[in-house]
Amino acid sequence: xxxxxxxxxxxxxxxxxxxxxxxxxxxxxxxxxxxxxxxxxxxxxxxxxxxxxxxxxxxxxxxxxxxxxxxxxxxxxxxxxxxxxxxxxxxxxxxxxxxxxxxxxxxxxxxxxxxxxxxxxx
Amino acid sequence: xxxxxxxxxxxxxxxxxxxxxxxxxxxxxxxxxxxxxxxxxxxxxxxxxxxxxxxxxxxxxxxxxxxxxxxxxxxxxxxxxxxxxxxxxxxxxxxxxxxxxxxxxxxxxxxxxxxxxxxxxxxxxxxxxxxxxxxxxxxxxxxxxxxxxxxxxxxxxxxxxxxxxxx
Numbered sequence: 001x002x003x004x005x006x007x008x009x010x011x012x013x014x015x016x017x018x019x020x021x022x023x024x025x026x027x028x029x030x031x032x033x034x035x036x037x038x039x040x041x042x043x044x045x046x047x048x049x050x051x052x053x054x055x056x057x058x059x060x061x062x063x064x065x066x067x068x069x070x071x072x073x074x075x076x077x078x079x080x081x082x083x084x085x086x087x088x089x090x091x092x093x094x095x096x097x098x099x100x101x102x103x104x105x106x107x108x109x110x111x112x113x114x115x116x117x118x119x120x121x122x
Numbered sequence: 123x124x125x126x127x128x129x130x131x132x133x134x135x136x137x138x139x140x141x142x143x144x145x146x147x148x149x150x151x152x153x154x155x156x157x158x159x160x161x162x163x164x165x166x167x168x169x170x171x172x173x174x175x176x177x178x179x180x181x182x183x184x185x186x187x188x189x190x191x192x193x194x195x196x197x198x199x200x201x202x203x204x205x206x207x208x209x210x211x212x213x214x215x216x217x218x219x220x221x222x223x224x225x226x227x228x229x230x231x232x233x234x235x236x237x238x239x240x241x242x243x244x245x246x247x248x249x250x251x252x253x254x255x256x257x258x259x260x261x262x263x264x265x266x267x268x269x270x271x272x273x274x275x276x277x278x279x280x281x282x283x284x285x286x287x288x289x
Contacts, residue, residue, distance in 0.1 A: 009215070083220070102220075
């Protein structure tokens with residue numbers, strides 16, 4: 001499965017990569033912001049995206065809105081420090097399938113990835 | 123400063139360090155920072171805007187920062203290595219983001235983090251915003267949170283008073 005990690009923090013991308021590799025996912029592409037992600041989705045064709053919210057150049061919410069204009073179905077998990085209910089609702093309205101709040105444990109991230117993929121497959 | 127701000131940061135740093143680093147944090151007595159006496163080697167800075175404005179700084183002595191980053195990233199890094207600021211930035215991002223989530227009823231945004239690395243530096247700030255310093259102790263060493271934030275309406279009221287006093 002091809003997974004795109006969109007986060008301006010290399011540290012956070014590495015942590016997520018480590019969790020994903022433990023789950024057996026190794027085909028991973030990285031983007032450092034929404035602009036970078038938009039430039040990569042066409043060629044990479046991800047089957048799952050993990051997207052941060054607060055990023056320079058283009059934030060995660062703007063990216064999700066733009067990405068959803070052309071792709072309505074590929075699952076997106078927002079991985080962010082934004083915990084307020086209004087923000088979560090805003091993200092889901094924009095097309096996010098699931099939500100992980102930082103800080104997270106590897107187990108929680110694994111659980112969210114698995115449940116998101118199971119829902120999409122159902 | 124609203125005491126709820128302070129308790130939010132206390133809860134948030136404990137949550138971030140225990141969840142991401144499995145590192146317990148012992149929080150000391152918060153106090154008003156009354157001068158520029160506190161100096162550190164590594165500082166992660168986040169700005170807050172919206173209904174709460176100001177800045178938050180996570181400050182470390184160099185050796186404590188290196189130990190904490192080593193646990194966080196799984197790699198031993200010197201403070202001057204290329205990826206070191208990124209790790210510190212993500213820590214302050216999570217601490218500030220977690221705290222602002224506890225500012226009930228207030229719409230607040232946080233900036234992307236900035237990181238300063240340099241022996242014995244001091245982060246200056248606007249003197250009209252009180253700065254509360256929260257000392258934290260961990261097995262990796264000392265960490266200090268400096269919070270200089272206030273409700274935007276209060277800040278605007280102070281500005282208006284200053285204009286009126288000078289008129």
